[in-house]
Amino acid sequence: MTDDEYDAYFRRTIKGWRRRAQLGGNLAPEDADEVASQLFVELYAHLGVIATERDAHIFLMGRLKKRIIDMYRRYGRRREIPVDVYEDYGQVPAAPQAESHPDEWIEHISSEKAARDMLNARSKEERAHIRLRVAGFAPAECAGVLGIEPNAERTRWTRLKKRLVSDIEATAGDKEAAE
Known part of the structure; x- marks a missing residue:
């Protein structure tokens, strides 16, 4: 696949790959954009071994699931650090039902x-x-x-x-x- 073929394929299919990433991974639109961008960066890096658009499609389908899983791993690490971490412990456990003994x-x-x-x-x-x-x-x-x-x-x-x-x-x- 040449650079010109890549550019044409990219322009023609990027929206579809974003949609696949969003629907397939239940991702937010900005995350789906990131996944689609990563896919096409990887495709560009492997242009020498990809001969046709069909090969490109197969390559991208194989990578899509991996990139969605990577995105969920990043979600798991995106935790906010509590600001009040040094305050006294003050969470109240769940109370019994009103009709309890x-x-x-x-x-x-x-x-x-x-x-x-x-x-x-x-x-x-x-x-x-x-x-x-x-x-x-x-x-x-x-x-x-x-x-x-x-x-x-x-x-x-x-x-x-x-x-x-x-x-x-x-x-x-x-x-x-x-x-």
Whole structure:
């Protein structure tokens, strides 16, 4: 395929490839544009081995699925870092139904307070670490926010989980002893 044939093929088919990317990947229009652009950049890089438009079509169909998957991988990494990461833990767990037994409400309120107290007993950095991991951030992303190396983040997270588990078990043991 020559450069002129490529240009003609590009002008004639770019809208169709954008539409395929958008519908096939359920992508936003700007993301579909990006995928289509990547496809044609790859096609241009392989012009020497592509002889006809049919070969170009087969080549692009093979690459389309891969580029859509890459786009979803990027979506997975596009997480906003919470601004209030160093504030006290303050999320309220879901409350029982209105028609629930009063004992469920009492248990809900006491467990919420116990969890909040347990987390607020941690240092600001540990609370931030917990919030980031619970929010689904990867170890490398947590490390970047906390200003530490990824290996150090994994070690700290493992130790922090062990301390949390032991605190939870101690709290559960205290409740059982009180009853």
